[in-house]
Amino acid sequence: MAYHIDTGLIKDKFKVDCECPLCEIKQIVEEQFLYEFLNDAVMEENTRLKVNALGFCEKHFNMLYSRQNKLSVALQISTRVDTILKTVQEVKNVKHAVKQAEALDKMSKTCIICDLVQDSMVKYYKTVAQMFSKEENFFKTLIGTKGFCLNHYAELLRFSSYAGGMAKEYVEVLSGVQKRNMTRLQEELKGFCLKHDYRNALSPLGKSETALPRMSVKLYGKEEK
Numbered sequence: 001m002a003y004h005i006d007t008g009l010i011k012d013k014f015k016v017d018c019e020c021p022l023c024e025i026k027q028i029v030e031e032q033f034l035y036e037f038l039n040d041a042v043m044e045e046n047t048r049l050k051v052n053a054l055g056f057c058e059k060h061f062n063m064l065y066s067r068q069n070k071l072s073v074a075l076q077i078s079t080r081v082d083t084i085l086k087t088v089q090e091v092k093n094v095k096h097a098v099k100q101a102e103a104l105d106k107m108s109k110t111c112i113i114c115d116l117v118q119d120s121m122v123k124y125y126k127t128v129a130q131m132f133s134k135e136e137n138f139f140k141t142l143i144g145t146k147g148f149c150l151n152h153y154a155e156l157l158r159f160s161s162y163a164g165g166m167a168k169e170y171v172e173v174l175s176g177v178q179k180r181n182m183t184r185l186q187e188e189l190k191g192f193c194l195k196h197d198y199r200n201a202l203s204p205l206g207k208s209e210t211a212l213p214r215m216s217v218k219l220y221g222k223e224e225k
Contacts, residue, residue: 005123007131014141019185019214021145022124022152023222029120033113034060038069042076050112055080057111125155129162132170142173147181149221182218189215 009028013021041047056064056077064073087104091097131138148156156174163170188211 005120005127007127007135010124010128010131011138011141014145017146018222019146019181019217020149020152020222022121022148022156023217025124026117026121026152027222030063030113030117033116034063034067037076037113038064038067038072042072048076048079051076052079052083054110054112054115055084055107057109057114060111060113121155122159125152125159126162128156129160129167129170130164132173133163133166139173143177145177145181146184147178147218149218151221153178185211185215185218 009025010021013024016024018024037047037051061073061077067073084104084107087100087107089100091100128142132142147153153174157171160167160171160174188207191207192209192211
């Protein structure tokens with residue numbers, strides 16, 4: 001079975017000391033798409049049509065706007081608004097009002113960058129499973145991680161069948177890594193809580209000092225820069 005993507009980024013980020021290497025990968029993928037939509041992509045007719053149809057979510061709009069090329073953002077948003085204005089019409093009655101509300105609600109929940117990032121990440125989930133079954137040393141790499149955020153762990157499980165004949169072993173190892181590291185982090189978080197008992201005032205915090213923000217990554221994923 002052929003890999004879906006280059007495996008170099010997976011090998012690199014799975015060795016990083018972090019609570020979710022797939023969050024690290026997602027940030028790189030997302031940054032690549034943000035760069036494209038602020039540069040060459042804005043001139044491509046096919047891309048402009050997709051932006052018109054799907055637009056950007058609030059998060060990705062703000063990420064685009066925070067960069068330098070605001071003209072690119074303005075041009076794309078302007079054409080998107082032209083599409084929205086076709087739906088924002090004078091309301092004649094309650095039935096029409098409800099229909100327009102549903103259409104606008106649907107339009108407000110689409111984002112071309114979200115779709116592209118998700119499509120790319122699916123390829124990574126599949127490739128991680130394939131690497132487990134095809135590359136002898138990747139087993140050690142996976143064991144050496146600190147697990148994943150809950151969303152990315154769930155996605156790895158969802159696409160575990162791509163490990164083929166090694167799928168059973170893959171999910172056993174994957175779930176073991178996740179369970180062990182969530183337990184580790186939970187113990188560190190408990191240590192943080194215990195530190196605030198006056199009887200433990202002089203005890204060193206150690207790793208527990210950063211347990212809460214790291215648990216945030218484990219539960220919700222890493223916040224985008």
